[in-house]
Amino acid sequence: MSKIVIAIDGFSSTGKSTVARRLAKELGYIYVDTGAMYRAVTYFALQNGLIANDKVDKQELISQLNDIQITFKFNKTVGIAEVYLNGNNIESDIRTLKVSQHVSHIAEISEVRRKLVEQQQLMGKDKGVVMDGRDIATVVFPDAELKIFMTASAETRATRRYKELLQRGHNLSYDDVLKNVVTRDKIDSTREDSPLIKAVDAIEFDNSTMTIDEQLQEIRKLIEQKNE
Numbered sequence: 148m149s150k151i152v153i154a155i156d157g158f159s160s161t162g163k164s165t166v167a168r169r170l171a172k173e174l175g176y177i178y179v180d181t182g183a184m185y186r187a188v189t190y191f192a193l194q195n196g197l198i199a200n201d202k203v204d205k206q207e208l209i210s211q212l213n214d215i216q217i218t219f220k221f222n223k224t225v226g227i228a229e230v231y232l233n234g235n236n237i238e239s240d241i242r243t244l245k246v247s248q249h250v251s252h253i254a255e256i257s258e259v260r261r262k263l264v265e266q267q268q269l270m271g272k273d274k275g276v277v278m279d280g281r282d283i284a285t286v287v288f289p290d291a292e293l294k295i296f297m298t299a300s301a302e303t304r305a306t307r308r309y310k311e312l313l314q315r316g317h318n319l320s321y322d323d324v325l326k327n328v329v330t331r332d333k334i335d336s337t338r339e340d341s342p343l344i345k346a347v348d349a350i351e352f353d354n355s356t357m358t359i360d361e362q363l364q365e366i367r368k369l370i371e372q373k374n375e
């Protein structure tokens with residue numbers, strides 16, 4: 148079976164990464180979490196004082212983009228590819244609510260998008276990749292063989308994210324998480340550059356009531372159909 152590109156886009160906390168990671172593992176494909184890359188740039192901006200009073204110093208960030216090197220390294224112990232910024236493992240630093248609160252504004256900056264999209268296209272050039280994000284099927288790989296668009300209600304997604312953050316030891320309220328989910332949806336789907344939209348040829352999954360196994364089963368069927 149020849150290798151394909153599987154693009155999974157959707158709103159925040161739709162469980163894209165869990166499904167994408169499991170799918171990549173079972174197919175022997177590379178999994179790329181592109182949200183982690185936008186989060187890494189956001190973390191860099193926060194660490195370097197480029198975000199003050201909720202405002203991003205856009206020009207300064209653009210001028211420092213060449214100082215940002217994002218890489219992934221597979222951690223066998225936890226079974227996931229962790230994200231590194233300039234050689235430092237920042238996997239848990241990028242999952243905080245603080246990073247979530249600023250990442251949508253960083254992702255609006257065209258120069259940031261251009262840099263990350265170029266890197267993503269390189270990572271998928273030999274196919275055999277499952278990539279999740281917001282613009283994978285529309286901008287990064289418009290020719291991807293399989294495109295999935297995931298949705299779920301904001302409340303379902305906020306509940307999932309809230310539980311995940313609690314498990315990671317973060318202390319926060321459900322209302323703050325819900326507010327963040329709703330705000331990010333709005334910014335991500337209304338921004339000028341590469342907004343989150345369903346590609347015309349993407350298959351929509353509302354996974355509010357679907358388990359991960361059910362979603363994987365559906366995707367396996369779609370892959371089989373592609374190979375018929």
Ligand code: DC
Pocket residue numbers: 159160181182183185186250251254279280281282283331335
């Ligand atoms: O998937 P995530 O929640 O980790 O993504 C974090 C943010 O990054 C999200 O609010 C929008 C942005 N993003 C994007 O603009 N394009 C992508 N391909 C992936 C993420």
